[in-house]
Amino acid sequence: MIRFTNIYKRFGRLQALDNINLSFPASKSVALIGPNGSGKTTLIKSLLGMVVPDKGDITFKDSSILGSCDYRANIGYMPQISSYPENMTISQVMEMMKDIRQYNKLDEDLVKAFKLPQLAGKPMRTLSGGTRQKVSACLAFLFNPEVLVLDEPTAGLDPVASGILQDKILQETKNGKLVLITSHILSELDDLVDEVAYLQDGKVQFHKQVAALQAETGEQKLVRAMARVMENGGL
């Protein structure tokens, strides 16, 4: 569904992406992991068109996304740190996004689960970080996109909300969607993801099925499996 081909991106002296080749099929849930500054966010941003790669091509359903914008109708994005127009209330933000997207088969499961209508009249500037994350999550899922890109989705969420979100992710994967997640907290990803892509210094170290990884390392938990990989000095 999504394919990165020979992607390079340099920020000044830093080579953020160095010859990235990845492809993700539909109805999978993929974890993008790697240390800070490894290029995860840059990769996601280049998929979303926020960062323009220096070289290479990204395709979505076999057509290049560079210079186009319509494909984003099929992507739901939940950013790491989200901020919205400060003076608008939650409901105004939701209405605005609906207004811009012009899409009517809305998926409002999360909206209900997070009990957002009760907070609808609150201006964005008064919200806590967690509530903002909830709004972001709702917006990401709201338009039934085929691809979900979640950047540190559970970072600011309380355990209950976190659980709700994880359930939702699983359900959507079953519904045939591609979910891309970046996270530091590997323990959360255990039951969630089917594949793992590990990035370091802008390079893809490996991209494997979780099952294969477990078999290779003999560990059930992702955390341990990853630790083992690193001990062995990569692959």
Add this chain to the structure above:
Amino acid sequence: MKKIIKYVVLDILRNRILVSYTVLLLVVSMLLLCLTDNGTKALLSLLNIVLIVLPLVSIIFSTIYYYNASAFIELLVCQPLRRTKILLSVYVGLALSLLIAFCVGVGVPLLIFDGSITAVLLIVVGMALTVIFSALAILGSVIMRDKARGIGVAILSWFYFSLLYDGLVLFLLFQFSDYPLEKPAVVMGALNPIDLGRIIVLLRLDSAAMMGYTGAVFASFFGSVGGMLTAFVLLLIWMGWPLCWALRRFNRKDL
């Protein structure tokens, strides 16, 4: 695109700074127009506001707004929207809000209490300067990643256009006073939107004096219908180029 403009305008119109700016303009222009018994004098004072305060507020406010809205812009960029449209909408929304502030604060009182052609001209020039300086602000903000630097650039460019440039021109006019300078003066006037706006109003407000010595080239150029049109076309160019440049930059920018 209309929707984004609508949201930006609604967002800005609730901004306290903009509201107080509007009220301030309104109070000042009412005071000037009602308390001075002499129309020309009030117009002159308003001209000074239009030439100095308006560009400053436009450029600073727009710059700050752009940086504060950067997250919002990022949010929009991930939506199925063209980048050009996004920046254009933000810009139009900004300019529109500032125009509303100017029209309410200066335009309406001027039309009600003065209503002369000079007043209309002053309003048009003020509107043009508002639009131009928010375009310059957008350009600066798109180029500069850092907010503090962006505001610095905004203040510097205001300082340049409203004071430094004129100082420079004055210096040149004196250095080369032995040469016929009217034509270069016309060109120099065109290279600064504030000067351009000032000259447009000046030629009406002080038409008699402008028809004097400098009259030959100056008034015949800017005073004629063709010259007026040229001046307004130049103002349009001043609105256009910073915006075009900003759009090109923004299309290739990494957010």
Add this chain to the structure above:
Amino acid sequence: MERAISIILLWLLPLHAWARVWTVKASVKTTLQQAATGDTVIVPAGVYYEKGLVIDKAVYLKGVGKPVLDGESKYEVVLILASHVTLEGFVIRHSGFSDWKDLAGIKLGNVRHVTIKNNILEETFFGIYCQQSDSCVIAGNILRSNASQRVQSGNGIHCWHCDNMQLTGNTVTQHRDGIYFEFVTNSLIKGNRSFRNVRYGLHFMFSHNDHYEDNIFEHNEAGVSVMFSHGVDMKRNRFAGNQGGGAYGILLKEITDSRMEQSHFEDNTVGIYMEGTTRVQVTANVFKTNGWAMKVQASCSENRITHNNFFGNTFDVATNGSLVLNNFDNNYWDKYEGYDLNRDGKGDVPYHPVSLYAMVADKNPAVMMLYHSFMVSLLDRTEKVMPGITPVNLVDRAPFMKPLAL
């Protein structure tokens, strides 16, 4: 006295028992030959090609229904060589144009007590041309030529070596000078309107002791210019819309012992330009939205400028030197920013009507493009606080706080 008697005589003329009334059938010239001194000749409506009509006896020539005397662009239309002639109610058109002869619509040569009234002059070279005449009345005529479309042009009402003339209620346009006097004395010029002439609206020299009242001089290419005269008395005139590099509301050159009162100067590049004038009183005038309300050259002395209103002029006063021998006290200046603590209606701090920028612009006209800019306002303010270039003694010591009722 002489004038009074002549006017009475003129009135009585038609009543004389021996005076006959003639009506022109075909040719004015033929009828005139038959008429005798004191007769009335009535000219009915029609177009008459007289190839130069000469009036050499004192008759009352009266047009009824605006008869047209046409000069076919070749001849001088009417030449009056006798005193006590009255010419009334004609349309006089198409005089000849010449390089070497001053052809006119109506020419008065060495006559007295001639009255020219209520005529319309169209496309004449000179309009009404008086030489060495006196005590003539020129009233209610309309002179309209087309000087701006021609290479040559003559003056509207042109007087040379005349005395005791009366010019009232005439309208002159599209000539070279609207009204031109040379050596004309003791005359009254009242209620005339002179506009859109290609040179001056009014132009005189060596013309002493004349009175100019209630005239309007507007939109003339170079305004009004008067020179080398004394005893000029100007009241309630209006000088407006004279714009251009060399255009003046009025240019006073070498004028002495004269008065300029209650006049309006509006939208002129320069309201009053004074050069070499002495003892001229400029009182109770209104200067409004001129480029320079007044330019007073250093060669002027003992002039008194007082009780005038200055509104919305770009520059109030300009001068070309540091020597100031004129008095500018007690005027109202809208640019004055002083205060009046003792409430006597006059400002407590003096006003310096010459701005730095007026002097700068005088030397380097191109800098006018920066006028009203922030930069220039700063410079002007600085100069007001610490005068360095502007003449310190060109000052109104007690300016009025409020405009005078004028």
